Structure formats: structure tokens, C-alpha cells
Amino acid sequence: MKRILLAAAALAACIGALAQTRIPLLDRVPGQRVSCNYTYSLSKDGGPFTEVTTGKLEVEDNAFRLDALGLRIISDGTTRWTLDLEAREAVVETVEKEDIALNPSLLVSHYADYAEDLVVNASGKDFLDVTLSLDASTRARFYLKDIVFEERKGKSDFSLDEKSLPQDYLITDLR
Numbered sequence: 001m002k003r004i005l006l007a008a009a010a011l012a013a014c015i016g017a018l019a020q021t022r023i024p025l026l027d028r029v030p031g032q033r034v035s036c037n038y039t040y041s042l043s044k045d046g047g048p049f050t051e052v053t054t055g056k057l058e059v060e061d062n063a064f065r066l067d068a069l070g071l072r073i074i075s076d077g078t079t080r081w082t083l084d085l086e087a088r089e090a091v092v093e094t095v096e097k098e099d100i101a102l103n104p105s106l107l108v109s110h111y112a113d114y115a116e117d118l119v120v121n122a123s124g125k126d127f128l129d130v131t132l133s134l135d136a137s138t139r140a141r142f143y144l145k146d147i148v149f150e151e152r153k154g155k156s157d158f159s160l161d162e163k164s165l166p167q168d169y170l171i172t173d174l175r
Helices: 002-018 104-109
Strands: 032-044 050-060 064-067 071-075 079-084 089-094 118-123 125-135 140-153 170-173
Touching: none
Parallel strands: 089 170
Antiparallel strands: 032 050, 032 140, 050 064, 064 071, 071 079, 079 089, 118 125, 125 140
16 A cells, blocks of 8 residues: 555646646647656655656546556546555546546646646657656655556546456455
């Protein structure tokens, strides 16, 4: 469960970092399917960036799929499935509208609503490098690369039938 919360917080911070300022690249997000690879790292007390995490994110409207830290998090905007691929566990939860920390698609689609502590280090056609101050002593750096914009395909890719999981999965349904 600690890995699940860490991955969700890292992703939310990653997408939240993008929410801090007008970024022309992300102004293209509404009405599109967006996918990217990302690297997330932390710096404490001005030290080097460490605790590097890499992952893949795909977002369409309020739905998303995230792969990082051995977890796959899928949400259709109503339900969120968090799969721990190594432990063979799944947690199923209802997505609340105000649940921005665990629903990064809300932050992507409304990134201009959030504005503080963001430095855009570099931005290109298919990458974005930003640093965010999380608190007085902690900075997070997010490097999004291979950003691809596609036409919307619908939410069927962002849904999971728990019955399709192998029988040895432990499923915790919190809905």
C-alpha cells in the first residue's frame, strides 16, 4: 500500500507541477489523448536530485493509465483500479471529483487553475522539464518525454473488469 500511495503522490505531484503556469505544449491537452514517459526525482535541503522514478502516463479527459514502481493505475474517471503487479494485488476505489491527488487527469485538464512554485527548465516539441518546490526543503523535478497527442479514442481503454484478473490476485474493493 505504501508503494501505491508513493506512486500516486509522485504522479499527482508530476502532473500538478505542470499545473503551475501556462505551458503552450499542455494547452493542447483538452479534447485529446496524451501519452508520455516521465522521470520523477526529489531533492532535499538543496542536495542533488535522487529517488528517481520512471513511468508511463496516458490521459484522456478525466481518465488515465499510469505505469510506475511496479504498479498499474487505471481510472475511467469514476472508478480507479490500482494493480500491484509483483504482489498480485488490486485495489478498487470510487473516484471522487475532489480527489485530484489520485486523479492526475483532473490536473492535466485543469493545469492552468494551479499556480505556485513552478520553474519550467526547458520545453520542446515532445518534452517538458519542470522543477516544483513541494515545501521549504523539498524540490521535485519532472521530465516528461515522448509526449504524443492523439485523437480521443473513448474510455474503454481506461477500464478494468476485475473478473479478467488471474484468480491468484487479491482484490480489495473499497467502493
